[in-house]
Amino acid sequence: MPRPAKACPLCESGIRQVNYKDESTLRRFVTEQGKILPRRMTGMCARHQRQTTTAVKRARYLALLQFVKGYAD
Amino acid sequence: MKNYEVVYIFDTQVPEDRINEKLERYHALLAGEAGGEITATDHWGRRQLTYPIRRSAAGYYVVVQFRTEPRALPEFERLLKLDEELLRYLVVLHEGEPTAPMSIATKADRRRDDDEDDDEGPLIPTVGEEV
Numbered sequence: 577m578p579r580p581a582k583a584c585p586l587c588e589s590g591i592r593q594v595n596y597k598d599e600s601t602l603r604r605f606v607t608e609q610g611k612i613l614p615r616r617m618t619g620m621c622a623r624h625q626r627q628t629t630t631a632v633k634r635a636r637y638l639a640l641l642q643f644v645k646g647y648a649d
Numbered sequence: 650m651k652n653y654e655v656v657y658i659f660d661t662q663v664p665e666d667r668i669n670e671k672l673e674r675y676h677a678l679l680a681g682e683a684g685g686e687i688t689a690t691d692h693w694g695r696r697q698l699t700y701p702i703r704r705s706a707a708g709y710y711v712v713v714q715f716r717t718e719p720r721a722l723p724e725f726e727r728l729l730k731l732d733e734e735l736l737r738y739l740v741v742l743h744e745g746e747p748t749a750p751m752s753i754a755t756k757a758d759r760r761r762d763d764d765e766d767d768d769e770g771p772l773i774p775t776v777g778e779e780v
Contacts, residue, residue, distance in 0.1 A: 639698035
């Protein structure tokens, strides 16, 4: 039986642009190790998944998110 | 003219007035002869880095939004690269609505609240939750 399409969590909450400085939101879309979750886990639409990916990568560069878990210690 | 946003991460050893002086010097390049303007400045202040950069565990973050001609950027970035006290910088196009840069102070406040009674409207459901 086909499952109904999941709604994009970001569209539903009314976010248009994913902000790379909002690291607490971005943390929801990465694993504990800091890897970006795939679309099948996040249920995001293509546009938001793409934005999130860019945002996570920028946040990593700015040391807001880690590249690899546990490197700081 | 395009809208840009730059994030600076300064070494925490640098005193604040020195940072302000540097920012003024850099921003003169964008606003002065290029005819642009600085639209917003937000000092996040000292913040822990999630990984060390040049052996520093913390950095002083400043977020600035500005409008300028693209031709002003190469010289601007050249100077940033030469600045030894600047641990890192990021210049990106600022698209969409001109939201105020997220201040670290307000963010800290928000995190202290319970996640449930966030007054930010519908929250993003837990990732991977099956409906």
